[in-house]
Amino acid sequence: MRRSTAAAVGTLFGAALIVGVRLSVSTPVVTAAPTDVDLAGSGTSADPTPSKSGSKKEATKKPSAAATDDAGEAGGGTGLTDGTFKGKGVVNPYGTVQVSIKIADGKITVAEATYPTTGNSATINPGAVLKLKAETLEAQSADIDAVSGATFTSKSYKESLQAALDAAGA
């Protein structure tokens, strides 16, 4: 018995590792946003909004400049063409991830990625940010068929609303 339990734990750690790998599939794509600028410049972009002719050399040269650029420098000096660029959609086993960046005054102002939001993908990809909404705790009485609660023992059952319901229906 002891041996089989250990084997099961080993399998579980293996499975946990796989999930970790899956998570990291999408992350590098986000950090690779500057690379997608190059892709846009070299004509593989799915949707280059502004004209890209003549900007290829500068675009491939400048991402590093953009990264070190600070607010003190002249905004237009990076040579990046203003507009919104979408990277080529990258297909991973969970769907298509597409990165887009927005350039204004020669700087990357927005970099974002779209993730699949259906099925398993939504739970694996970080794109889906789900939250429970805060509300006011109520204390109400209502006509009900059953009560859900942490009634654990037969003693606490006797004191519960469910016991009252059962007595009423008997």
Next chain:
Amino acid sequence: MGTVVSIDLADRLPDDKLTKLVEDTCAWLHEVDARFSTFKDDSEVCRFRRGELTLAECSPDMRHVLDACADLWRDTDGYFDANAAGPLDPSGYVKGWSVEVASARLAAAGSVNHCVNAGGDIRMRGTNAEGSPWRVGIRHPWQADKLSWVLALSDGAVATSGSYERGDHVINPRTGKPASGLRSVTVVGPDLALADAYATAALAMGESGITWLAKLGPQGYESAVVTDDGRAFSSAGLPAAV
């Protein structure tokens, strides 16, 4: 299992048929208790614990339970742990699973409108006696005679774990210490065994369980939570009664 099960059959069937269905359900639940109780020395769980049974010699039900506990351990980041208290104790899964099976058997035997409540964990199908969806109240975590939410659902499960009945008895398996932060966690979804395990896991997580529960929405599991300091949270898809 040390708990009380309420069985509500709302089908228009002859009395002797309904009585037979209730008797069969009770027989199944007692059978589960005999086979899976950690308090009965001759139960399958205790024999497996002592090494008197190998995994291959276990019943298909036992192997299903062990598989499910392993899956849940992974899916809850280790917060649902059948070994949290030391030796194997799959009770946290078995209770919900036994009611899930009881409900499926009732449906197969002709009762398509019923509600089975095992110590606050409920599996229902169809409608109540009035032909409406079942109305399930979630117990208020401080006032035993009040409700914090009222749900309406036809097919599905509602499970609640709370620190208010067992004190701080729910252990955070990561630290080995009593869980704190959440007073009551309710999970609603298609499978009672999973809903119950998810609620227990979230309670063990403490406040971070609120974020974790939100991720279950796409899998069909909605939730309602009350924190130790009285804040309430619910997921967008919670089937609240109108």
